[in-house]
Amino acid sequence: MKEVIEKLTDALGRSKVLTAPIDLVAYSFDGTFEQRVPDVAVLPESTQDVVTVVKIAAEHGVPIVARGMASGLAGGSIPSAGSIALSLTRMNRILQIDPVDMTATVEAGVIVTDLEAAVAKVGLFYPPDPSSNKQSTIGGNIACNAGGPRCLKYGVTGDYIMGLTVVLANGEVLKTGGRPIKNVVGYDLTSLFVGSEGTLGIITEALVRLVAKPQFVRTALVEFDSLDDASRTVNAILAAGIVPATLELMDETAIACIEEAMKLGLPLDVEAMLIIETDGSDEEAVVREIEAAARICRETGARQVSVAQDEAERARLWRARRSVSPSLARKAPNKLGEDITVPRSAIPEAVRRIKAVSAQYGLPIVVFGHAGDGNLHPNILFDRRDPAQWAAVEQIVGEIFRIALDLEGTLSGEHGIGTFKLPYMVEALGPTSIGVQWHIKRAFDPQNILNPGKVLPQ
Amino acid sequence: MKEVIEKLTDALGRSKVLTAPIDLVAYSFDGTFEQRVPDVAVLPESTQDVVTVVKIAAEHGVPIVARGMASGLAGGSIPSAGSIALSLTRMNRILQIDPVDMTATVEAGVIVTDLEAAVAKVGLFYPPDPSSNKQSTIGGNIACNAGGPRCLKYGVTGDYIMGLTVVLANGEVLKTGGRPIKNVVGYDLTSLFVGSEGTLGIITEALVRLVAKPQFVRTALVEFDSLDDASRTVNAILAAGIVPATLELMDETAIACIEEAMKLGLPLDVEAMLIIETDGSDEEAVVREIEAAARICRETGARQVSVAQDEAERARLWRARRSVSPSLARKAPNKLGEDITVPRSAIPEAVRRIKAVSAQYGLPIVVFGHAGDGNLHPNILFDRRDPAQWAAVEQIVGEIFRIALDLEGTLSGEHGIGTFKLPYMVEALGPTSIGVQWHIKRAFDPQNILNPGKVLPQ
Numbered sequence: 001m002k003e004v005i006e007k008l009t010d011a012l013g014r015s016k017v018l019t020a021p022i023d024l025v026a027y028s029f030d031g032t033f034e035q036r037v038p039d040v041a042v043l044p045e046s047t048q049d050v051v052t053v054v055k056i057a058a059e060h061g062v063p064i065v066a067r068g069m070a071s072g073l074a075g076g077s078i079p080s081a082g083s084i085a086l087s088l089t090r091m092n093r094i095l096q097i098d099p100v101d102m103t104a105t106v107e108a109g110v111i112v113t114d115l116e117a118a119v120a121k122v123g124l125f126y127p128p129d130p131s132s133n134k135q136s137t138i139g140g141n142i143a144c145n146a147g148g149p150r151c152l153k154y155g156v157t158g159d160y161i162m163g164l165t166v167v168l169a170n171g172e173v174l175k176t177g178g179r180p181i182k183n184v185v186g187y188d189l190t191s192l193f194v195g196s197e198g199t200l201g202i203i204t205e206a207l208v209r210l211v212a213k214p215q216f217v218r219t220a221l222v223e224f225d226s227l228d229d230a231s232r233t234v235n236a237i238l239a240a241g242i243v244p245a246t247l248e249l250m251d252e253t254a255i256a257c258i259e260e261a262m263k264l265g266l267p268l269d270v271e272a273m274l275i276i277e278t279d280g281s282d283e284e285a286v287v288r289e290i291e292a293a294a295r296i297c298r299e300t301g302a303r304q305v306s307v308a309q310d311e312a313e314r315a316r317l318w319r320a321r322r323s324v325s326p327s328l329a330r331k332a333p334n335k336l337g338e339d340i341t342v343p344r345s346a347i348p349e350a351v352r353r354i355k356a357v358s359a360q361y362g363l364p365i366v367v368f369g370h371a372g373d374g375n376l377h378p379n380i381l382f383d384r385r386d387p388a389q390w391a392a393v394e395q396i397v398g399e400i401f402r403i404a405l406d407l408e409g410t411l412s413g414e415h416g417i418g419t420f421k422l423p424y425m426v427e428a429l430g431p432t433s434i435g436v437q438w439h440i441k442r443a444f445d446p447q448n449i450l451n452p453g454k455v456l457p458q
Numbered sequence: 459m460k461e462v463i464e465k466l467t468d469a470l471g472r473s474k475v476l477t478a479p480i481d482l483v484a485y486s487f488d489g490t491f492e493q494r495v496p497d498v499a500v501l502p503e504s505t506q507d508v509v510t511v512v513k514i515a516a517e518h519g520v521p522i523v524a525r526g527m528a529s530g531l532a533g534g535s536i537p538s539a540g541s542i543a544l545s546l547t548r549m550n551r552i553l554q555i556d557p558v559d560m561t562a563t564v565e566a567g568v569i570v571t572d573l574e575a576a577v578a579k580v581g582l583f584y585p586p587d588p589s590s591n592k593q594s595t596i597g598g599n600i601a602c603n604a605g606g607p608r609c610l611k612y613g614v615t616g617d618y619i620m621g622l623t624v625v626l627a628n629g630e631v632l633k634t635g636g637r638p639i640k641n642v643v644g645y646d647l648t649s650l651f652v653g654s655e656g657t658l659g660i661i662t663e664a665l666v667r668l669v670a671k672p673q674f675v676r677t678a679l680v681e682f683d684s685l686d687d688a689s690r691t692v693n694a695i696l697a698a699g700i701v702p703a704t705l706e707l708m709d710e711t712a713i714a715c716i717e718e719a720m721k722l723g724l725p726l727d728v729e730a731m732l733i734i735e736t737d738g739s740d741e742e743a744v745v746r747e748i749e750a751a752a753r754i755c756r757e758t759g760a761r762q763v764s765v766a767q768d769e770a771e772r773a774r775l776w777r778a779r780r781s782v783s784p785s786l787a788r789k790a791p792n793k794l795g796e797d798i799t800v801p802r803s804a805i806p807e808a809v810r811r812i813k814a815v816s817a818q819y820g821l822p823i824v825v826f827g828h829a830g831d832g833n834l835h836p837n838i839l840f841d842r843r844d845p846a847q848w849a850a851v852e853q854i855v856g857e858i859f860r861i862a863l864d865l866e867g868t869l870s871g872e873h874g875i876g877t878f879k880l881p882y883m884v885e886a887l888g889p890t891s892i893g894v895q896w897h898i899k900r901a902f903d904p905q906n907i908l909n910p911g912k913v914l915p916q
Binding site: 098099100101102103123144145147151156158159168172173174175176178179180181182183184185186187188189191192194195196200211212213214215235238239240241242243280281282284285288289292341342343344345370373374375408409410411412413414415416417421425428429430432433434435436437439440442443444455456 | 556557558559560561581602603605609614616617626630631632633634636637638639640641642643644645646647649650652653654658669670671672673693696697698699700701738739740742743746747750799800801802803828831832833866867868869870871872873874875879883886887888890891892893894895897898900901902913914
């Protein structure tokens with residue numbers, strides 16, 4: 001490793017190669033509890049720098065673990081033992097915004113909200129909105145196929161990636177996709193890298209598709225006595241041809257946590273609340289859409305429907321949803337947020353079974369998430385200093401995954417697999433799929449130096 | 459091969475294995491001029507039948523060329539020498555329609571409009587609408603990632619495929635994806651099979667995502683003196699946040715052909731016409747949207763904007779676009795339709811260069827297509843009995859591809875590569891991409907028995 005570090009320093013210069021323990025700690029963790037200090041952290045400033053790193057690593061068979069801002073929630077960017085942590089954060093330039101063809105060319109380290117703000121200046125919109133978007137990078141978002149509340153209407157990160165520049169395990173630079181919106185020329189390599197968590201290649205640039213910025217938005221907060229009614233409402237709204245930008249669910253435990261922390265005057269005797277938001281460029285159409293959704297809510301048994309009449313009221317309605325995470329932090333020293341998806345119709349059954357697990361293990365589990373996509377975030381509240389609680393959390397995670405799989409759902413909607421969900425991959429996908437994925441992994445990375453030990457179980 | 463045919467017949471029965479020359483002719487062609495008679499045609503009735511065929515083929519190293527209704531336009535389903543033609547047409551059952559979660563599970567041989575009609579009965583909508591949809595199968599549509607006019611708003615076939623059942627080259631059955639709308643669990647195998655034209659595995663079933671059926675539609679036909687104005691209009695409409703279901707372009711040559719054949723009273727002195735269609739579930743919003751689009755057309759220099767006031771008028775407006783193909787057939791004995799895509803802003807330049815090529819070679823080239831996606835179908839009109847014309851056509855095809863690539867476009871938006879575009883693949887994608895694609899191909903099909911000689915150049 002000493003030789004590798006010398007070669008890296010000679011090739012890239014001292015400013016891009018960090019080895020002091022105090023520096024390396026910064027590259028040792030992600031958004032989870034896991035931590036492992038890399039042997040060296042490298043901060044490339046160009047695709048060519050990444051090529052240099054990969055070639056040196058390949059020559060010596062040293063693992064490379066790429067990372068953006070490392071806000072991931074599945075351990076995917078935690079360095080493996082004896083590895084190079086490759087941080088793309090300095091590659092943060094927006095190279096081009098094309099307002100006519102509605103595209104942006106960006107380096108992997110661009111922060112998502114920086115991209116959003118830059119394109120908004122020319123009336124354009126980058127829709128994917130993971131909660132991490134003020135910290136997380138577009139490269140990390142692509143590597144995990146990040147989602148967010150707006151995905152119901154607009155789709156996930158992968159739906160906005162037209163092409164990628166990727167450094168392969170042998171140091172070759174691959175360009176995938178391109179500027180054409182429709183493109184059926186060979187295998188869809190772009191989609192293969194989306195969600196591959198740095199295990200098939202290192203994404204250094206992306207060509208991003210944009211849309212016109214919606215000018216108007218309307219928001220409703222809806223209370224339901226019964227979770228089943230809330231779930232039926234979600235389906236009824238979509239069946240009516242209404243596609244809200246956002247259709248967020250909070251269960252009674254989430255509501256109780258928020259109310260305890262924030263005193264917003266939320267009702268404590270409802271089983272669920274929905275936040276519904278419509279958006280678009282024609283104000284009257286946006287209003288008609290939220291009113292149609294509100295009408296359906298009333299027909300399907302909502303106790304109360306509050307449609308925001310102005311921006312201040314809208315902010316007030318969103319306060320509830322935005323307060324979920326900080327509220328949980330007050331309730332218990334630690335939380336572990338999962339990311340299952342189930343078919344929409346299975347949401348009530350999933351929440352009921354999760355509640356039963358919560359009762360069984362004696363730890364609160366708060367459920368909220370993107371109801372329109374069937375993407376739920378059960379958050380387990382606990383104290384990690386208590387070994388019994390930590391042991392229970394590990395059991396509960398397994399139970400939650402089994403609930404998802406049993407309801408024809410899966411392990412992750414938008415966080416990815418990393419190391420945290422590895423033990424459940426065979427159960428989720430079956431041995432044939434895992435075998436095929438290993439064939440792909442070996443085809444791209446025969447030495448297994450790109451983020452080894454992630455995504456695919458041994 | 460005799461032994462292979464015997465084994466196939468023993469395993470599947472006579473009714474599923476055709477060897478008479480008169481039967482085999484039916485499996486020798488696609489929608490192009492190419493033709494090659496297979497040694498045997500097999501008509502499986504289940505995924506298990508396909509497994510049986512693949513295992514026998516693998517044992518003997520015999521190529522398998524899968525096909526649906528073989529309406530493809532790139533030679534992708536033409537049997538290779540000494541191959542088994544595997545027709546999925548008997549696997550035409552719609553296995554399940556789930557009106558709540560809005561999905562359908564179908565066998566690969568289901569005709570696209572049959573799927574569309576079946577889901578429409580429960581208020582649902584399968585949007586992709588290739589012109590072949592009355593003949594072509596969902597399996598073929600997936601294998602080529604078929605498009606159509608509605609793709610501007612709704613996306614291409616791949617955007618509606620949530621999961622696949624695929625028989626791999628070793629006879630294993632792989633299930634990809636699943637019922638969750640969001641799914642970041644391992645590599646995106648579903649997208650890898652979409653557009654792979656039967657070279658990575660044989661798709662036998664698909665889980666299809668549906669949406670609510672739009673209840674209302676409005677249509678406008680717009681005439682432009684200048685092609686540049688028409689193109690700027692397309693961009694202005696999208697920049698205004700209007701997303702029409704359809705934004706179709708016809709150039710002056712197309713208009714002249716239609717008028718000559720159909721006498722619809724179309725103007726012969728305009729450079730371009732657009733057909734714009736908005737749709738949705740709120741009639742007033744749909745009307746407002748077409749009116750907003752019409753206003754933009756007038757502002758950007760349209761000579762005339764006709765908005766259909768009723769269904770009869772709408773049918774009349776569509777007659778022009780629908781008449782393109784039959785009109786071309788009257789104009790010349792043969793036509794060859796290409797399928798390039800360019801960035802939207804490059805459409806006028808692409809059309810101008812194509813016209814220059816037409817003049818240079820002395821053969822008419824009609825251009826129409828999906829302007830909102832930058833997907834153009836230049837159709838070369840000629841007489842194949844004239845060897846000089848046929849030689850010119852081959853030159854023209856190369857020129858058209860070079861125009862597309864030069865304008866940062868590509869070879870195919872919705873037809874695929876097959877054999878027709880193989881000679882241009884290295885130029886389009888570069889050697890690194892082709893190398894990576896071969897790695898994938900070998901990982902899936904080490905014996906190269908799945909549709910060999912298609913998609914990837916040797």
